[in-house]
Amino acid sequence: MSDAFGRGPLRASRRQVLGYSVAAAGLAVAGCSAETGGGDPEGDLASKSKGAMEGFAADTQFKATEPFTLSVLWTDWPDLPVKDSWTFFKEIEKRTGVTLETTHIPFSDATEKRNLLISAGDAPSVIPLVYTGEEESFVSSGAILPMSDYVQHMPNFNKYVQEWDLAEMITRLKQSDGKSYMVPGLQEVSVPVFTVIIRKDVFDEVGAAVPQTWDEMRTALLKIKQKYPDSKPLADGFEGQSLLNYASHAWGARAGWGFGDGMVDDGAGGLKYTATSPEYKQMVEYFRGLVADDLVDTESMTASNDGGGGGSVAEKFANQRVFAASGSAGTAIEFAQALAETVGQGKFEVLQIAPPGGPAGQVVEPRNFWNGFMLNSELRDSEHFLATLQFLDWLYYNPQARELIRWGVEGETYTKGADGKITLKPEYSLDAYNLNPKGKTDLQKDLGWSNAVFADSTESRALKESYNAPEFVSYIDAVLTSRKPREPYPPAPLNEAELEQASLMATPLKDTVDTNTLKFILGDRDIAEWDQYVAELEGQGLQNYLDLLNGARKRFVEQNG
Template sequence: MSNAFERSPLRASRRGLIGFSIAATSAAALAACSGEDGGEEVDLDAQSTGAMDDFAADTPFKATEPFTLSVLWTDWPDLPITDTWQFFTEIEKRTNVTFELTNIPFSDATEKRNLLLSAGDAPTVIPLVYTGEESSFVSSGAILPMSDYVEHMPNFQKYVEEWDLGEMIDNLKQADGKYYMLPGLQEVSVPVFTLVIRKDVFETVAGGIPQTWDEMREALVKIKAEYPDSKPLADGFESASLLNFASHAWGARAGWGFGNGMVDDGSGKLEYTAVTDGYKQMVEYFRGLVADGLIDTDSLTASNDGSGGGSVAEKFAAETVFAASGSAGTAIEFAQALNATVGEGNYEVLQIAPPGGPFGQVVEPRNFWNGFMLNAEIKDSEYFLAILQFLDWLYYSPDARELIRWGIEGETYTKAADGTITLNPEYRLDAYNINPGAPTDIQKDLGWSNAVFADSTESRALKESYNAAAFVEYIDSVLSTRTPREPSPPAPLDEMELEQSSLLSTPLKDTVDTNTLKFIMGERDIAEWDDYVAELEAQGLQQYVDLINGARERFEEENS
């Protein structure tokens, strides 16, 4: 396979206001094609080689003429890609599209991706993009304004409307009123990361599953009393996961979800989350847990790989941790570790809804997952329209999403009349502990369920098809007991503002991250909170807040 900066073929032989939202993007597409409203003229008649005349939502895509599409591919260290993966050969067979890969390592994928884009060397399709990551490439013209062309993506439009995501799509707009990436769409808004607990211990020792952080504290105290050598709560993701899903209970944003640091102050303006009362209360809460020996402090500074004195999974197995940050995959990892110590059938692991707090029983909005950007040079391709159709099918068609997750129906899996999917007995999916021991792993050996495409767009049914019954229970618990928090109000910045924002936000965020952990770990007294705020103010905090609020007000005026 190619290294981080080589582009070579896989094989040498292989080449809110829904109505308004859709109408507006369609109008933008038409304007772009005619050269109006700043859009570059695109002659779709001349750039429709390979495109289907009758392409529509929920229909198969097959290019009328074969073409090769260059794709940026992130290599996971534990999932080595091979040129014999059935994923590639089957996509080519069904669609007449051959992938040409530029491979980059997972360890520094974001940096390598950004360097390729900045140098003008990026392939056509840039997957694994999360909302907000596109902003820095807008002013350079390196990426395509996707909103100009979604008229030609019927699957995307259909599921934006059916899943009521139009207002969130509008929030992707940049300062010019266009959006430059398309996210993966999730039918249900359920946080990916939350707490994974020893359900049996919480029920027998602590009296049940905590619904709030106050109840969680009470439970941890009881578990600590029963298991005195334990520090029952852990993170394992350098505190970024725990603070992310916990922060919403205090009306704040932290960890992975910090973003630009701005939250609605309740009056329509934005304020910097890290100086709010809610953020301080969150910090004080976790400081109290550390002071009482209820948190494994190593897990707040180390990644979940054992570098901090043993992985969280090992501590779960040793019964020194009983609740930790994680996803459905983490729950499987913990269960496998417990099998070797406690023994199968002697425990129960459960992923629970993030606890609530003073701000209510709220969770982060999670209707978007990773999506993609397109190199702006695609506008010059004779296959321009066909590429749009192919990506619309690949990312948003239910049939394509099922194919990418499970492989070939009738070969790797079967599907019952009620929609239930069963992996055939000769195949396994280790990542989700399905058919363990079967000879062929559909992910490692065949490329299905790969990390580049599989986790993007999902209906609820598809999400439930490969997860354990406990995860279905988790979805139900979140949907029935928690309310997704309103997305942060959009405040898109123009080119000059982006540069100014970067200069201000980076040192501010560094100060926040450093001192948040110091306060929680007890390395800095919470009595120095005002001094901490003064340090941020000396770094230009008010200037940054005014900059973002100015962009917010302008966006509201221009899009009212």
Template sequence: MSDVFGRTPFRPTRRGLIGISIAASSALALAACSDDDGGEVDLDAQNKGAMDDFAADMQFKATEPITLSVLWTEWPDLPITDTWQFFTEIEKRTNVKMEVTTIPFSDATDKRNLLLSAGDAPTVIPLVYTGEESSFVSSGAVLPMSDYVDRMPNFQKYVEEWDLGGMIDNLKQADGKYYMVPGLQEVSVPVFTLVVRKDVFETVAGGLPETWDEMREALVKIKAEYPDSKPLADGFEAQSMLNFASHAWGARAGWGFGNGMVDDGSGKLEYTAVTEGYKQMVEFFRGLVADGLVDTDSLTASNDGSGGGSVAEKFANDLVFAASGSAGTAIEFAQALSATAGEGNFEVLQIAPPGGPFGQVVEPRNFWNGFMLNSEIQDSENFLAILQFLDWLYYNPEARELIRWGVLDETYTKAADGTITLNPEYSLDAYNINPGAPTDIQADLGWSNSVFADSSESRALKESYNAAAFVGYIDSVLSTRTPREPSPPAPLDEMELEQSSLLATPLKDTVDTNTLKFIMGERDIAEWDDYVAELEAQGLQQYVDLINGARERFEEENS
């Protein structure tokens, strides 16, 4: 999910987006790095509290107490408290006390950017997605992390073990450095796909569809059996479905639109929204709408029911049988169906995104949220210790298990084969584990919190808290779908960022407005050429030339 600059926004719901991500790696960097004054930052001279022998898979503990300021995004349904066991346990284990500055989820991006621009940001800025750091590079507000990752042994180890090194170019800015480190995940599958009533698809439609054409045939059969239904829905203002569907046509759309550029097959980039593949995608969904197969309210309203009943409610009342969603959405749909159809009378399943003319493909391997550091950390006597702590927190397997499950043998147990079981007096309601237990490890203790828990995970850890059906989803994607190659990197310098902002925003607005108009039938597809002409009048060619110029420069400088 990305905006016009390729940045991934904050999640639309805490529960709806359960993180499946892949991160990037780094080349070894110099231990001594330039600071803002052109001098040398000697990490070994700024090592107060650091461990002399810190290595991968080792418990970090500062040699003296450290207080670390952290920016914390607060979801409305998960208010933070300083009494959370999350904070006290991490301080006990690491000798690092987190001092949090909270910002509300509702405008977290704006608040974060304002703090950084004003020089008032805390040291650690979590929940950062690739591209979001770009606007702070020229000002020097954030640290060039690539200069320091050689002092992060856990990061280095799992980049190598999980074969993530090839993603590094997409992190680099125009100066060849990268300014955030992402969450590393062992497996990469789309977070959002279609959540379907498996029982209905099998009994009415003859099976689960593998392609969008097969999906159309299935929807026609389901519509005939349930004439009051509009069997396909989105629930995320069309942004989710167009995101995962677009790859089947070799396009990019919705949350995944990014900067709008795709490889044209010759090594150059073209604007996806004027390609033949994008047009074919639009025509396909227009056909579904015209035949009454799509809940059009769900294309213009969010999942909260403002469009005349939530998608979950429609799912529960046999009005929708396939909708955009994540593992968390599947849980919500199943809970809603339990109240209407009754337990055991239905089966809800995530399926691999259907294929199409471009093949059985899904989104490229991608990143999930990581962190940036306020560049003022370069002046800290605890600089090295903080790097070690964050390397442990984000990438050490025991730390990741702690952040997800809490304290071993207190909140959960672990069998010899690695199976994790939450103790019966604790619940994890977000994943429907031990519902009704008196203490929720997320809401009451701060474990599995939305700021840190979803960032870095092994496959085993991911499977430990997800339902068996989600494990099956991972297997189905990995065995039947091929990730697309990522778009070639084209990092922009400061002046180009300003130019692209002026051009990209109105172009994207025109694309979004007209894509939905075409799909809804409010604009005739016969006017496609007029739509393209409107984009050209807004500076489309200038924008394409700008991005391709940056791409060519980056290739020359990094060949």
């Protein structure tokens, strides 16, 4: 058995690994690796362990032995400004002895602002809201810490990586030097966030079952179009990026938000560019067919969800011009609220369905991580370095901490039954999930709980289900019982010089892909010009890009087996 980063054999029994009755000192054994020679790469941590707990273990409360302040990068959502009245910061400090000092950046250009701060050496110690892949550009500069060197000091993280069977996925976070530079949010169960939201009552009305495949979806949309001729029953609302993202897996392709570097397994141990593959073309042809039959709200394929002059997708849903659209659990709530105003409460059924399958099978996106964090490399010299690792391990991965961050203080803002069911007290609301809408104090807006910086990261299935509607719980069950996650995309980490080359090549290629994908689908370009489109990509250096990524892939396989 390996530690969470797959770096070497654990010298502990399975019971110790899963139960974590061992102390932090014992976990240091799990950190030994061929890459670092074992132990802490910075040597003795004695001078960096001020405030740290002795024997810190999983599922225990972290409490600094002496208080300290920790700087954190905080993203401000426009509708969720930080308030002095937030008890989130006060309660964290009370329980842990750690005062969070925030540096604020706006959501509108958060990634750009974050990257500028890191590059200039001005970033706070903790950099949250980091998704896998976003750390790559900072590896060579030494601006962020190689977290795989220190994960042995994070018992909660290691425990849940093992219990939730995520060790192989963690290994895929390695960069070209064999180390990992971010620690991700962990999910006990992973289901696509975005999928199709349907008016199930209308599907029932026209004699269409819940579509299990995209062919069944087309049949259902045709029936709805016949019944409601003025409708364009399928919409996206995210400039086509959401629909193509979750739909692409049914053809074994990658598209939209999930396009990434554009690489998929070529079936022979190498990589191929998805946007020139037969599978991608088949997907494009399918949606072109829907548009040709007037089954797609084409405006929603080129406009964001505010809808522009034609109204938002929610408005079209409410006015019965759209009956199936891209969305998340929150979107389903939004659609239901809009329909209650037009159709009437109790006269409709909104359902979030498992993404339909297709030629590649009943598959969905690969199991994935959620947002985690990076650490400023300057933190390595802090006298509170070890205490910081322990605190973040508690904050991000301890089940009690995760429940606290989502729900607030037990007995104060919520109660918990013997069966584990969480109930928000009537005087509190959580508007983001339409919970107790009559409550006078909102957990998120007024108190800072369920904030987007920390709450949407690591979650057990029970915690995820605790604040979502029963319909979303049914969605989780539907995905887990009827769909299979695709195999993870083969990792091909790039070194510094390769990253720069890849960036210069990938951007114009993807621009061409995005532009022409929509042109083909909307009928602005004849699908007969597909070979010409492929030639255009080749003229932009596609082969050089493929050679670069395949070279990195080969190196990764040689290094990691």
